[in-house]
Amino acid sequence: MSDLNYGLHSATDSNNRRLSTIPLSILDLAPITAGSTATQSLQNTLDLAQHAEKWGYLRFWLAEHHSMPGIASSATSVVIGHVAGGTSKIRVGSGGIMLPNHSPLVIAEQFGTLESLYPGRIDLGLGRAPGSDQLTSQALRRGPGSDGQDFPERLRELRDYFQPVSGSSMRVRAIPGEGLNVPIWLLGSSGFSAQLSAALGLPFAFASHFAPDYLLPAFDLYRGHFRPSEFLEKPYAMAGVNVIVADTDAEARRLATSQEQQFLNLIRRRTGQLSAPVDSMESIWTPQEKALVQRQLGFAAIGSPETVRARLEEIIQETQADELIVAAQVYDHKARLRSYELLAEIKNG
Template identity: 55%
Template sequence: MTKLSFLDLASVRINETPTDSFQQSKQLVQQAEKLGYHRYWVAEHHNMQGVASSATSVLIGYLAGHTSTIRVGAGGIMLPNHAPYIIAEQFGTLDAMYPGRIDLGLGRAPGTDMMTARALRRDHQGADDFPELVNELLHYMSPVDEERLPAVMAVPGADANVPVWLLGSSTYSARLAAQLGLPFAFASHFAPDQLMQALELYHRNFRPSSYLQEPYAMAAVNIVAAETDEEAEGLSTTLIQQFLSIIRGHKHKMRPPVAMEELDWSMSEQMMVERTVSARIVGSEATVREQLQAFVEKTRVQEVMVSTPIYDVQKRLKSMEIAMRASK
């Protein structure tokens, strides 16, 4: 059986608000827990009308509060946007509220455009200092000597039981995760080009640590599952429109599916979108099972993070169920 987890951006649909999105995310995380998904992550993005997961740690607390067993975490926190001390306090607090259920994935991009990055009031030279930021965060979350307390201590945060992951869409974080002995997750759901290179580099250079004795890798994949291949292909046009909007520099809310022939895109745009979403699995249960098995055999990942950008919430819940059956 392939271990499945779930990625959510708290997508905002046309004519809806973030309030609606959070209610839908509550349904999704409860479904994920019921079906046996291992973890449920939300990602930090900013200044995007269709994404409501900007206050990531707050949303994690909300979702963890409406579940009881599933791991809930960040996939991820864009660390250059924040002081590591604050993140240690936030996730230490979450761990104190929901012991043993919180994950912290870290990314080095701002998760937004440069104007919004400036509005975040952080020096985005910080992306170049990502290794130092990660080490600082790990320091604040490490155990303390009660006899010699540090001058600056994260409370809560110190000695928190929160696994720290490094996330990436290139080889940079793969190399750093290997060096630090941390688990690694690759964002092949939107940047598949360097997937195999990053995973090979991570496994080859991994150093055992107090965090992890053996390498542990996960890859994110778009999975759109339905009763038939034809229905799934139709539902996947929401994903296509999503990336077409990004390529054009738009920030639209999530759009309903359309007929494939109604997609208004140039040949170059089509090639760009197809390349961006090449790591996708679309189809019936049998098709998903075959393609998921092939993906796991190719990558040798221990876990697959499923992104399911389907407009209709009930169909999204159904896709989650089909994907889980297909993983067994």
């Protein structure tokens, strides 16, 4: 499998690495907004993917979360099929599948089926977090769950199912899946997956859209320990960024209050649908909560096209990312579409 199977672009020289020279992708959380339904959310997700394909985004990933009233992508493989079936060229995948929740065989079969249906367009991004609370994890796994420490063994088993088998071997086989080049990415918010990605010569994506503090050390760890493989000759690092673009800074900041309310609810250990934007957050959060939310949103670009362009150029220079994957938790679907359209214009302008 070559870099081309991953849809990777050769990294540009660090001196020339700019927004215009690296790919942009989308991480969609399939938000269920207050007063809406999962049906509408999944329709919006497909609509966004179709527009993203037209606007030139490289890939469209969906994330596995469970027991969250505001996220409709819990059956991630099913939603990937929904999006891939409604588009024609954009890469579609998981950002990511939480492998400890699943049998590696089942994931190999699911993504083998997706790759068979949509050849050359499917990405399998894997994480080791539960993507849920402890009770939900137990319900998913029907017994004592993994704490993620066996992730390397589960990953090895999953990758083995994609290997071709000669003859009529009686071993357990993933059909479809066996012999298919399904690109695997490792995702993380700490050094664990950075080290494992480096050791295996796989591309690495860091969840800096919600855990920015360790991004730079993780990228250094990944790049410093990278071993070339049959998959990659050089390290390839993707960074998650929250981006909301509007015609003015004030409008973008107001749209961003939906995302801020969502992060605030997580801090307060509450769940709920994505809230409508508000004029001010000051009466909603305490100073301590404000500081926590702003820290979690440290890698964000929110504002007018000029403001966002400048901020993203800073992020690219700081991280030397090979690719950015953008999340935008915006309440109004038309405003979310407009944000991604403006971002594409910034990149291509």
